[in-house]
Amino acid sequence: MALVGFADYRRPEPGLLEQPHGLEWFCAVHRKPAQALAHLPIEQAVAIIRARERRWWKRLFAFVWKRTRGGKDRD
16 A cells, blocks of 8 residues: 555645545555656546556456457357
């Protein structure tokens, strides 16, 4: 896990115990993409990471579908 600060990070007021805006935890898989997008506001960076991940899952599903179905419909 890694804590990544984004362009819209705002330091919390002293004494407040809340997650600061623009600062978020990322797992090992998403840490590097998040750090590469740290120059953006957090909402924009997370949207880009999610879009990339959706494309990856679609490609994986298409690959598995083709391999398991032999590239053709079976009845």
